[in-house]
Structures are given as structure tokens and as C-alpha cells.
Amino acid sequence: MAKLSAPAVDVWVATAGADAGGHIASYLVxxxxxxxxxxxxxxxxxxxxxxxxxxxxxxxRLGLGPTRDVVMIDAELEQVxxxxxxxxxxxxxxxxxxxxxxxxxxxxxRFLVLRPLRIQAWQEVNELPGRTLMRGGSWIT
Amino acid sequence: MAKLSAPAVDVWVATAGADAGGHIASYLVxxxxxxxxxxxxxxxxxxxxxxxxxxxxxxxRLGLGPTRDVVMIDAELEQVxxxxxxxxxxxxxxxxxxxxxxxxxxxxxRFLVLRPLRIQAWQEVNELPGRTLMRGGSWIT
Numbered sequence: 001m002a003k004l005s006a007p008a009v010d011v012w013v014a015t016a017g018a019d020a021g022g023h024i025a026s027y028l029v030x031x032x033x034x035x036x037x038x039x040x041x042x043x044x045x046x047x048x049x050x051x052x053x054x055x056x057x058x059x060x061r062l063g064l065g066p067t068r069d070v071v072m073i074d075a076e077l078e079q080v081x082x083x084x085x086x087x088x089x090x091x092x093x094x095x096x097x098x099x100x101x102x103x104x105x106x107x108x109x110r111f112l113v114l115r116p117l118r119i120q121a122w123q124e125v126n127e128l129p130g131r132t133l134m135r136g137g138s139w140i141t
Numbered sequence: 142m143a144k145l146s147a148p149a150v151d152v153w154v155a156t157a158g159a160d161a162g163g164h165i166a167s168y169l170v171x172x173x174x175x176x177x178x179x180x181x182x183x184x185x186x187x188x189x190x191x192x193x194x195x196x197x198x199x200x201x202r203l204g205l206g207p208t209r210d211v212v213m214i215d216a217e218l219e220q221v222x223x224x225x226x227x228x229x230x231x232x233x234x235x236x237x238x239x240x241x242x243x244x245x246x247x248x249x250x251r252f253l254v255l256r257p258l259r260i261q262a263w264q265e266v267n268e269l270p271g272r273t274l275m276r277g278g279s280w281i282t
Contacts, residue, residue, distance in 0.1 A: 063153055
């Protein structure tokens with residue numbers, strides 16, 4: 001929770017889609033994250049591979065580093081907002097936490113609101129999962 | 142180059158495959174990397190999602206952080222080695238750079254040798270690509 005709510009958090013965003021040749025391809029970029037009302041909010045251009053993949057397939061897998069103390073989030077797309085549709089409160093909260101304002105970056109920007117399905121905290125590498133904090137969209141207390 | 146050759150480097154490895162329901166899904170984990178003879182060498186279990194996706198689809202996209210000073214690598218699978226097949230020199234170099242030895246982690250471990258197709262250095266987030274260092278498998282000098 002502290003990691004997700006920290007200012008200026010970047011997250012690695014992995015998405016999948018079909019490439020130009022029709023083959024399944026993964027895509028990966030670091031993006032600024034905001035954590036608003038238990039949702040991950042990202043902002044990127046509508047025609048970026050990340051936005052296209054998330055909008056087509058509805059899913060993303062997110063990693064917050066450093067790589068030996070990791071939070072992994074599997075998330076599904078809940079809502080896409082163009083700049084003329086985005087709730088002002090959400091855009092303002094995003095700008096505050098992420099420390100940049102997508103509304104000043106051209107009208108191709110989109111806000112992507114992702115609902116976490118599973119959140120895991122790992123303290124080791126090599127695909128040894130640690131503690132599951134959320135499963136099926138519910139916190140495990 | 143310095144980043145790739147540093148000791149105990151972890152890399153975010155994004156791969157894609159079909160999930161249980163046949164939908165395209167992305168997978169993302171941090172793994173230890175070794176940089177040997179201009180190849181990225183990873184080691185993970187044969188039945189991990191990462192190994193299965195790379196072996197099925199032949200591709201991975203790798204990110205080395207921190208997220209505001211990033212190296213991105215698109216790579217294709219060149220070779221998979223089981224422990225009884227791996228060249229001793231490669232396994233030794235991997236163990237030296239990664240600071241752990243997959244040969245001591247059970248016989249389901251595989252070494253994945255990936256050939257970089259494109260390497261990019263980014264110094265900004267938000268999918269603004271920076272300098273391309275390698276394209277089509279060749280260094281751009």
C-alpha cells in the first residue's frame with residue numbers, strides 16, 4: 001500500500017497483443033502510476049502499444065521495483081477516459097501523485113483505470129511467489 | 142553495456158502467451174541476467190510461465206531499471222539448454238555474473254539464451270523512446 005501510494009511511482013507495465021505479423025507479442029514500458037480508490041491509474045497515448053493492448057485485451061501485469069522487493073499486480077481494464085471525459089477529481093489526483101499532468105500532453109492522451117485482480121509481494125527473484133495480498137479482486141486480511 | 146555487464150543485475154522479463162481460457166495474456170517477472178557473448182542469458186524453471194512463453198513464441202521484451210533511466214531490449218530465443226546440455230563455460234559465467242547457480246536449483250532449470258534484436262536507452266518515461274543502440278541485431282555506432 002505504501003508503495004502504491006507513494007509520490008512519483010513508476011511501474012513496469014507488461015501487456016500483450018498481436019504484432020504486425022499476427023504473432024503474439026509482449027510489450028513492456030515504465031509508466032507513472034497513481035493509486036486512486038483502490039484502482040491503478042495510468043496515462044498514455046491512445047495509439048501507444050500499451051494503450052492498444054490494454055484496450056484490446058483488457059489486461060495488464062504490473063511490476064513495482066526494486067527487483068528484489070517487488071509488488072506484482074494482475075489487473076483488468078475498468079475504464080478508459082479521453083481528456084474531455086475524465087472526471088476532474090481523478091485527473092487532479094493523478095497529476096498530484098504522478099507529478100505530471102497528462103491533460104497538458106495533447107489530446108491523444110488517455111487515462112486507463114485498472115482494477116487489481118491479484119496483488120503479490122515478492123522478496124525473492126526467480127519466480128518464487130511470496131505473499132498474496134489480493135486475490136480475485138479482494139484483499140486477503 | 143555497463144548495465145548489462147554489471148554483477149547481480151535483475152531484469153524485468155515480459156513475455157506473452159495464451160492463458161488457460163485461450164486469451165492472449167502478458168506475463169512479467171524479475172529475473173537475474175547475465176550478458177555473455179552479446180547474448181542475454183536467463184535461467185528459470187521449464188514449467189514457469191516465462192519459460193513456456195519464450196519457448197512457444199520465441200520472444201521476450203526486457204527492461205532494466207531504474208524506471209527513469211532505462212534500457213529496453215527486444216530479444217529472440219536462440220537456444221534453450223537443460224542442465225545436462227548447457228556448456229560448462231556458459232553456466233559458469235552465468236553463475237559468476239548473476240551470483241547464483243541454476244545448476245544447484247533442480248533439474249527443471251533451463252538456461253535461455255536470447256539474442257537482442259533491438260536495444261534502446263530511455264531517459265524519460267511515458268513511452269518516449271530515446272536513443273536506439275541496436276536495431277535488427279546490429280549495434281548502431
